[in-house]
Amino acid sequence: MSHHFVKYTNVHYRYEDGTEALKGVDFKVTHGERVALLGLNGSGKSTLLLLTDALLFPSEGEVNVGDVPVTKKTAETIRRSVGFVFQDPDDMLFMPSIYDDVAFGPRNMNLPEQEVERRVNKSLQEVGLKGMEEKSAYQLSGGQRRSAAIACVLSMEPDILLLDEPSANLDARARRSLIELLKGFKHTIILATHDLEMAEELCERTVILSEGVVAFDGNTSQIFSDPEILKNVGLL
Amino acid sequence: MTKLEKAYLAVNNIDRIRRRTDSSPVILLVTIIYLIAVLSVPVDRPQGIVWLAAYPVIASEMQGIGYGKVFVKSIWILPLLVIIGVFNPIFDKVTVLHIGSLAVNRGWLTFISIIFRGLLSFQAVILMILTTGFIDIFNMMRKVGFPSVLCTQMLLSYRYLFVILEEAIVMKRAREARGYGRKAYPFSMWGRFIGQLLMKSTRRATGIHRAMMARGFSGTLPLGAKYSWNKRSWIWLISWTAVIALLRFMDFSKIITEIIVR
Numbered sequence: 001m002s003h004h005f006v007k008y009t010n011v012h013y014r015y016e017d018g019t020e021a022l023k024g025v026d027f028k029v030t031h032g033e034r035v036a037l038l039g040l041n042g043s044g045k046s047t048l049l050l051l052t053d054a055l056l057f058p059s060e061g062e063v064n065v066g067d068v069p070v071t072k073k074t075a076e077t078i079r080r081s082v083g084f085v086f087q088d089p090d091d092m093l094f095m096p097s098i099y100d101d102v103a104f105g106p107r108n109m110n111l112p113e114q115e116v117e118r119r120v121n122k123s124l125q126e127v128g129l130k131g132m133e134e135k136s137a138y139q140l141s142g143g144q145r146r147s148a149a150i151a152c153v154l155s156m157e158p159d160i161l162l163l164d165e166p167s168a169n170l171d172a173r174a175r176r177s178l179i180e181l182l183k184g185f186k187h188t189i190i191l192a193t194h195d196l197e198m199a200e201e202l203c204e205r206t207v208i209l210s211e212g213v214v215a216f217d218g219n220t221s222q223i224f225s226d227p228e229i230l231k232n233v234g235l236l
Numbered sequence: 237m238t239k240l241e242k243a244y245l246a247v248n249n250i251d252r253i254r255r256r257t258d259s260s261p262v263i264l265l266v267t268i269i270y271l272i273a274v275l276s277v278p279v280d281r282p283q284g285i286v287w288l289a290a291y292p293v294i295a296s297e298m299q300g301i302g303y304g305k306v307f308v309k310s311i312w313i314l315p316l317l318v319i320i321g322v323f324n325p326i327f328d329k330v331t332v333l334h335i336g337s338l339a340v341n342r343g344w345l346t347f348i349s350i351i352f353r354g355l356l357s358f359q360a361v362i363l364m365i366l367t368t369g370f371i372d373i374f375n376m377m378r379k380v381g382f383p384s385v386l387c388t389q390m391l392l393s394y395r396y397l398f399v400i401l402e403e404a405i406v407m408k409r410a411r412e413a414r415g416y417g418r419k420a421y422p423f424s425m426w427g428r429f430i431g432q433l434l435m436k437s438t439r440r441a442t443g444i445h446r447a448m449m450a451r452g453f454s455g456t457l458p459l460g461a462k463y464s465w466n467k468r469s470w471i472w473l474i475s476w477t478a479v480i481a482l483l484r485f486m487d488f489s490k491i492i493t494e495i496i497v498r
């Protein structure tokens with residue numbers, strides 16, 4: 001996969017209970033781009049991210065990551081190149097120590113333990129958690145847990161990063177350092193968030209979801225110059 | 237802190253303070269050997285069990301944990317042991333021993349014996365968990381031949397237990413915050429509480445499962461290379477097996493009594 005793009009073509013998703021979370025989503029994220037995904041609660045942001053990491057599959061339409069269509073068969077390949085930072089870091093930290101949590105992905109990839117160690121150290125370094133290897137998630141602050149969750153994904157060296165409301169439940173300082181951290185990333189990034197400022201600072205482009213469809217797709221700066229855009233989808 | 241939270245922390249902490257160094261299946265093997273030794277001592281011979289305390293005492297010191305910590309963690313099983321053993325002194329009144337003018341019946345001996353063997357077995361297990369952590373233990377079970385599906389299942393159930401507990405704590409707090417000091421709740425509300433708890437913990441478990449899948453989990457947990465078996469493991473295994481066998485089969489009580497009497 002030389003091209004780290006993501007393409008959504010008429011994507012529909014219906015949950016088992018009949019809820020139509022996505023009703024025809026179309027857009028494309030190109031290599032190295034950072035896109036903010038805005039929308040009210042329940043607008044389908046998380047669902048779209050789950051589809052992008054082959055954790056759910058479209059009921060209709062298609063998601064492509066690079067040249068590979070997201071299907072059950074390609075799930076393993078997709079998950080290797082797409083890193084997903086879940087909304088709740090506690091979902092991602094379940095091993096007895098941070099080290100083991102961050103090593104979980106690389107070990108699943110059957111990398112030699114030496115390489116696992118290199119990646120764990122590097123990822124922890126990047127998110128500023130060096131020296132916390134032996135701690136358990138439970139001993140970390142909210143911001144540190146978020147960083148640990150990000151390290152868990154970085155250690156898999158993905159091409160594309162999905163982040164689901166990463167600044168939720170962070171205090172101002174932790175949020176600041178998260179933004180600085182993400183600024184340094186070269187990955188293609190899709191960032192689902194309610195945090196308008198964060199979107200503005202990190203992403204040139206914004207896609208707004210409203211009730212399962214794309215309500216806006218354009219420059220982030222446009223949103224700030226034209227309040228109608230946010231008003232129309234209830235974000236203001 | 238509520239009782240629920242205390243219980244949660246008690247179990248969780250056990251898993252958390254383990255050190256990574258001595259993670260090797262040898263601890264699991266020695267623990268199994270020790271349990272067999274303790275449980276095979278006849279119930280009416282508490283004097284045969286006392287000496288086996290040497291293992292948890294010495295091994296926990298050698299592991300740098302300290303017997304005090306292990307002991308404190310082990311005493312909360314006492315009530316359970318008392319319940320199991322309490323009827324023995326009442327029903328089994330055959331006198332077996334005289335201490336001065338005091339007649340000791342067999343019921344008391346078995347009672348003491350049950351307390352000792354329960355406490356010591358539990359201490360050995362705690363020591364194992366403290367040095368290795370549950371997750372490693374499940375992994376080691378795999379290393380020494382338990383089916384990997386079973387171990388992963390156990391591991392996930394173990395994790396799920398925490399998920400439920402965590403959700404229960406959150407819900408209990410929320411309830412208390414709105415309860416205006418109310419202590420008792422009608423039965424119907426408990427039904428709802430449990431229903432909600434199941435729903436929430438299912439959602440949480442789904443999240444965890446997804447997060448595992450997203451990182452390449454395919455049914456078996458990856459083993460780290462740190463579960464090593466080296467010369468130290470052999471030394472630990474052989475010397476403890478020897479010591480435990482010695483303590484189990486030599487009648488130290490008798491030897492010492494004889495020395496004192498003489």
Ligand SMILES: Nc1ncnc2c1ncn2[C@@H]1O[C@H](COP(=O)(O)OP(=O)(O)O)[C@@H](O)[C@H]1O
Binds near residue numbers: 020021039044048
């Ligand atoms: N597991 C599920 N079962 C049924 N409906 C769900 C499930 N998860 C989410 N939904 C519904 O799908 C819609 C989109 O949810 P979601 O993608 O989580 O939105 P967002 O992340 O933007 O808040 C909502 O109406 C939500 O209630």
Ligand SMILES: [Mg+2]
Binds near residue numbers: 045046047087
């Ligand atoms: Mg969401």
